[in-house]
Amino acid sequence: MIHLGEYNTLEILRDTEPGLFLGDGDQDEVLLPNRYVPETFEIGDQLEVFVYLDNEERPVATTDQPYIKKGDFAVLRCNQVTKFGAFLDWGLVKELFCPFKEQAFKMKAGGWYLVYCYLDEDTQRLVASSKTNRFLDNKELTVSQFDEVDLIVSHPSEIGMNVIVNKRHLGLVFKDDIYKDISVGDRLKGIVKKVRRDNKLDISLSQIGYRNIEPSAAFILEVLKDNSGFLPLHDKSSPEVIKEQLQMSKKSFKKAIGSLYKDRLISIDANGITLIK
Template identity: 75%
Template sequence: MIQIGEYNTLEILRDTQPGLFLGDSEGNEVLLPNRYVPEHFEIGDKIEVFVYLDNEERIIATTTKPYIKNGEFAMLRCNEVSKYGAFLDFGLVKELFCPFKEQAFPMKKGGWYLVRCYIDEKTERLVASSKTNRFLDNTNLTVEQFEEVDLIASHPSDIGMNVIVNNIHSGLIYKDNIYQDISVGDKLKGIVKKIRPGNKLDITLGQIGYRSIEPNADKILEELKDNSGFLPYNDKSSPEDIKDALEMSKKSFKKAIGTLYKQKLILIKEDGIHLNQH
């Protein structure tokens, strides 16, 4: 079955005036317009295309990769607002429609918004919603404590940054676990630090416990190499200076330089840490 809003690998059936007709194993067909036809092809070749409905509601294929597909979240720019809703640029000739009822806040031309792409059941069209929370569910968790997860920064709060976890769940990174600038829509890697009552997920950007030592130690080594073997930070440096310079907590920094010192890779002095050149 040809899936709207998805990438489909289809067979080239015939070459016609408007373009190539492609088909699946069930006898379904879709047109690939001439502007997307590859320079070299043969009847019977397989080709990967994205399928959607064009401005006239006809099913159509394209070799252009959109910025978002069905079931995904992404930051998109609003090209226009009409009396029906907003039209977002998602990388194709046709724009992605976001009805007013699906806007968490009124969209404005030129603004960027985190949206979820889905198929409207009535029209079978791809549409967008910036009410992202309604697509997230923590009832049955698919993650465990200490598991690495994919994150999308969703929206800030007074206590941290809300995140979308593995495209399915909602989570929170507390302010004291944020050591870098994060903007809505940023894609990050994180760790499930804790699962609280109600299946609420506490997320950390750094790795936990002993897992954090080696990556942070590697980072400090790279910083030393990039700064002629010296960094003006040690045990006496303020947490704020370490956070600003190295994007890690002072606790993680102390563990990392302790590891490097034991391995005789660095020297710790009054003015900072030095790469051991011997």
């Protein structure tokens, strides 16, 4: 089956006046117009091509590489707006259509917008949507705390910057964790800093120094952060107090703070432990 909006590896079936006809071995064929035909080829050769609909709504192949494909996000320039919707430059001859109903904010010619590309089931056309959040789902997460993830910067909020996580989930980088200039559409690496009870994801843009240490140590660091960087606990604290405050044994607690102290992430004194900033 030949897939619209994706790269397909197809076999050259025959050479015709308008171009090469390519097939997938299942009797599906698509035209590769002359402008994309390689200088040398033989019938039976395999070509990797991108397939989309031309101006006549017919499947057509191209060797050009679009800026976005089906199921992906990208920042695209709006070339024009008509009474039907906006038309975006995605690097191919035919522009990518974004209907008015799929625009989070009304697009303007010359503007740049983060969009998602999908195949409209009703029209079987590739279209864009700047309502990117509706293509993300945090109900069933595929990531865990301290996982390294791929990020696409989505849109700002009052408390930070929303990011798309692994092209599947929505996450948030808080202002205090943003140490460099980032813009909508930037692709970055990040770390899942925290998974909240409602499955919201807190993301860090920098490597978390403690992400590879034991879970008890990581948990203590999170509790320290939630308590202004200080806990009135130390290696002389009673097992009962430690269990009450941290739900862990004194043995686990001592091992964890020992690891954190060794890594210079905390200081320990007679009053308790303090997070080193």
